[in-house]
Amino acid sequence: MYICRQCPQGCGCDIDHTGRIKNPLEKLVNVSGSWYNSSMTNELISSKYTFVCDPDECDCLIELTSSDGFGFPSGVTQLTCPCGRKTTLVSVEHATIQPTTQTKEEPMETETPAVTVPDTYNANLLVTYKVIHGYSDATYETDKVASIEWSLHNGRQSQKQANMYVSKIDTVKDIITEAYADSDDQETLRSIAEALDIELTRDVEWSATIEVSGTIQLDLLADSDTDVEQEIYDNLYVDSQNGNIEIVDTEVCNVREN
Numbered sequence: 001m002y003i004c005r006q007c008p009q010g011c012g013c014d015i016d017h018t019g020r021i022k023n024p025l026e027k028l029v030n031v032s033g034s035w036y037n038s039s040m041t042n043e044l045i046s047s048k049y050t051f052v053c054d055p056d057e058c059d060c061l062i063e064l065t066s067s068d069g070f071g072f073p074s075g076v077t078q079l080t081c082p083c084g085r086k087t088t089l090v091s092v093e094h095a096t097i098q099p100t101t102q103t104k105e106e107p108m109e110t111e112t113p114a115v116t117v118p119d120t121y122n123a124n125l126l127v128t129y130k131v132i133h134g135y136s137d138a139t140y141e142t143d144k145v146a147s148i149e150w151s152l153h154n155g156r157q158s159q160k161q162a163n164m165y166v167s168k169i170d171t172v173k174d175i176i177t178e179a180y181a182d183s184d185d186q187e188t189l190r191s192i193a194e195a196l197d198i199e200l201t202r203d204v205e206w207s208a209t210i211e212v213s214g215t216i217q218l219d220l221l222a223d224s225d226t227d228v229e230q231e232i233y234d235n236l237y238v239d240s241q242n243g244n245i246e247i248v249d250t251e252v253c254n255v256r257e258n
Contacts, residue, residue, distance in 0.1 A: 046065055046066055046094070047065070047066065047092055047093070047094060048063060048064070048065045048092070048093050048094075049063070049064045049065075049066075049077065049079070049089060049091075049092055050062070050063050050064075050089070050090050050091045050092075051063075051064070051079045051081075051087035051088060051089055051090065052087060052088050052090055053081040053083060053085055053087050053088075054085055056161075056164070057083070057085070058081055058083045058085060060081050060082070060083065060087075062079060062081065062087060064079065077089050077092075121145075122145065123144065123145050123146040123149075124144055124145070124146065125144065125145045126142055126143070126144060127142065127143065127144075127145055127148060128140055128141070128142045129141060129142075129143075129148065169196050169198065172192070172196060172198065173193075173196075173198045173200075176189050176192060176193055176198065176200065177200060177201075177202060180200060210238065212236065213258070216228060216231060216232070228255075228257055229255045229256075229257075232252060232255040233252050233255060236252050237250055238250045
């Protein structure tokens with residue numbers, strides 16, 4: 001299939017005003033390739049923008065796919081997160097929006113349905129709830145639903161921050177533990193560890209041989225066929241009186257009667 005490149009009205013193109021093409025193959029372009037497929041089948045060549053919000057506060061990832069004609073005001077690519085902060089653009093890549101077969105009679109379903117507020121919800125409702133104080137007796141307080149909601153939200157945010165700091169402290173512990181033995185400034189490393197309440201420890205694999213002797217009482221009538229060696233194998237074990245020593249495996253060898 002071929003169409004003319006130029007305007008059909010008074011521009012000197014190869015189409016006369018009777019609708020006939022003067023030189024039908026000289027000024028025509030083949031549009032049966034990818035350009036035709038994207039332009040004539042409603043596929044939109046678009047761009048996918050990826051934004052991220054503050055990882056310490058919101059940690060939201062937003063992907064926006066729009067046609068190339070969408071653009072951003074004044075050439076500035078910015079997007080505001082639902083939390084109200086300005087996001088950071090991290091990548092832009094080409095994308096293709098496939099044509100939709102949706103009709104007016106069949107409205108497109110949204111991926112995230114709108115939140116339905118229950119008819120019985122009342123943010124100003126006074127609620128009495130139990131406050132747990134650890135090992136001491138619990139108390140009961142009364143507050144508005146809205147205030148309790150904010151307390152729960154702030155608690156979740158604080159827990160998120162605490163988990164992040166614990167992860168960072170674990171990373172610092174690994175760094176200090178690895179560098180401590182060869183460091184020329186161990187005092188500084190100890191000070192950092194004490195400030196972050198880090199115990200500087202390392203695991204040492206060990207093995208030991210223990211010579212054990214003892215007695216076993218056997219009934220000459222009932223236990224005449226007892227295999228003493230097997231009894232020792234089955235019942236002798238090793239334990240540690242030091243909580244820092246972990247017994248991983250034990251093996252009883254060379255059992256003999258004296």
